[in-house]
Amino acid sequence: MISKLDLYKVFCQVGKDKSFSKAAKALYMTQPAVSQAMKQLENELEIRLFNRTPKGVSFTNEGHLLFEYVQSAINLIETGEEKILEFKNLTTGELKIGVGDTISRHFLLPYLETFHNRYPNIKFKIVNGTTLEMCSLLKSGGIDVAICNFPIEDPSLEQIPCLDIHDIFVCGQEYKNELNEPLSLERITTFPLILLEPKSNSRKYIEDYIRSKGIQIEPEFELGSHDLLLEFAKINLGIACVTKEFSMEYLDNGLLYEIKLTESIPKRSVGVCFLESVPLSPASMKFVEVIEGK
Template sequence: MEQQLLVFVTVVDKQNFSRAAEALHMTQPAVSQYIQMLERNVGTKLLNRNNKYVRLNKAGEIVYHHAKEILGLYTKMKNLVDDLTNTATGELSIGASYTFGEYVLPHIIARLREQFPLIKPTITIGNTHEIEELVNSNQIDLGIVEGEIKSKKLYIEDIAEDFMYIIVSAKHPFIKQEDLTLKALQEETWIVREQGSGTREATEGMFGKFQFSPKDMMEFGSTQIIKESVEAGLGVSLLSHWVIHKELKLQKLNILKIKGLPVIRKFSLVTPSTKFQTKASEIFIKLLRDKEGYDII
C-alpha cells in the first residue's frame, strides 16, 4: 500500500504519468498499474485524466490529503526505527578552512568518534575558495568556512561566531597603551594570509572599514608561520581568538586594545543544495549546531 500511495502522490504532484514515472525511475505502465491497484483497494476512481492533464476528483482529493500524512508518518517511523537498529557507519569527507580546520574541528571530530566510532572522517584543509570548489564538485560531503561563498548552488548556514584581534609580540611597545587606533599601526609590517583565505578577507574588510592602508605587508600561506613571525617581532597580524589561545596563555603573544575591535565574523556550514544527506553527515551537522561544542578552549 505504501508504494501505491507514493506513486499516486507523485502522479498528482507531477500532473502527468510520464513525469511521475521518470521521477520514480519506473516505466509508465508500472505507474498506471499501481494507480489501478490503489483505485481497486479504495473502491472508486481517484483521477480525471486525458492526454493533456491528470487531475483529482473529489474522492482523489480525500485520498491525496491522507496519503501525504500516511507517507510522512511512514517515513518518520522508518527513520526512528533505523536510528534504533542501525549504528551510524561509513565515510564522511569534511573540508574546512584553516582556522576552523586546524583549531576547532579536531575537538569536534573527537566528540564524533567517541559517540560514533564506526564513522570514518577524512579532513581536507584549504582556504575558503578551495573548500567551496570541493563541495560544489561533490568531492567532499560538506565544508566549514569563514569567507564569503559565491556559488548559488550551495546551502549556507551560519554555525558560529569568531572574534579576531590584532596581535603583537610579547615585547611590543604598544602592549600597555590604552585607546589605540588602527592608525597607530601605520608604520608596522602587517603579516597577512594569502588571497582567497577567509582571514585575509576579514583583514582587508577591517582595513576598508577604518580606511587604513598599511605601508608594508608580508603574505604567508600558513597561520602557524604568521604566529611564529609575530612572536619573533617581524610584524603584527589579525587572527582568530581560537588560533592564539595557547600563545596568550603562555604570554608569547599579546592583544592590542584597538578602538572598534574585535572584528566579528561568521563561520558557515556549506553543503550541496540537495536535501539528501548520509546519516554520518546528519550526525556531524548536529554536533556542529550544538553550540556547547565550540566551548573547547
C-alpha cells in the first residue's frame, strides 16, 4: 500500500496539473494508479477532495484547503532535503571546535587555514577551554570535535594523536647561571616552581609523573595559560614546566633556557577527539582528515 506521504505527493501533483493523466506522466505512474491513490486518500480522510469532470479535475473546497497545507509541507520537506545535500557536499554548515588558546595558536591555525581554503562556505565556531571542559562539551553536544592534550582517560571518546609533545623545565638568565649540570626531578622541586593550574590536563600529567617517583610537588605559582608560564620564567620568578614544542620562540631567541634533566619526562601528544558513539558530521569528518594529513 502506498504511504501517506506518497499519497500527498500525488495529491499535490494532481492539484498542480488539474489532471490525473498529466500527474501520472509527471510522476512516472499510470493514470489508473494515480486515480486509485486519490481514492485511497479520500477514503482515509473520509471526504471528497476533487470534482471529476470529462475535462479534468478541480478541487472541492475541502481539497483546496488541504492543498495549501500539504503543498507547504512538501516544499519544506524538499527544502530540508536540499539542505541535507548541501551539508553532505560541504557547501554550507558550521563546524564547532573546542580547543585551548595555546594549542590553537601553536598547532591548530594551519589546519584551520587548509580546511577553510578547501571548504570556504563552512563557518567555524571556536570554543576555548581546558581539556576537561572540552570533554564535557563533546558529551553535551556543545562542540563537534576537540583538540586536546592527551592522554584522556575516557573510553567514550575516540582519540587520534597528531603531534608528539615534550614537557620540559625552563628558566631565565639568573637561574641559568646556577644550573650548570643536569638536575634530578627531586632537585627540580626544591626551586620555586611555576605550573599550570590544577584543572589543566598538562598539569595533571606532570604532577602524576613526578609523584609516581615518590616526589611531592608544591608550586610557587599556578597560572591559567602557557604564555604566562613563559613570561614568569623569563623574569626569573622561578622554574616553569612548559611544552617544548610551544616554547621554541623563547628558547631560540635566548629568552629562556631548557634545564637538562637526569631523567627525561615521557612524551605525550596533542590530538583530535570526538564521541565514539556518535557519527561525525561530513564537515567534522573532513576536518579530522585535514588534521591527519589526508
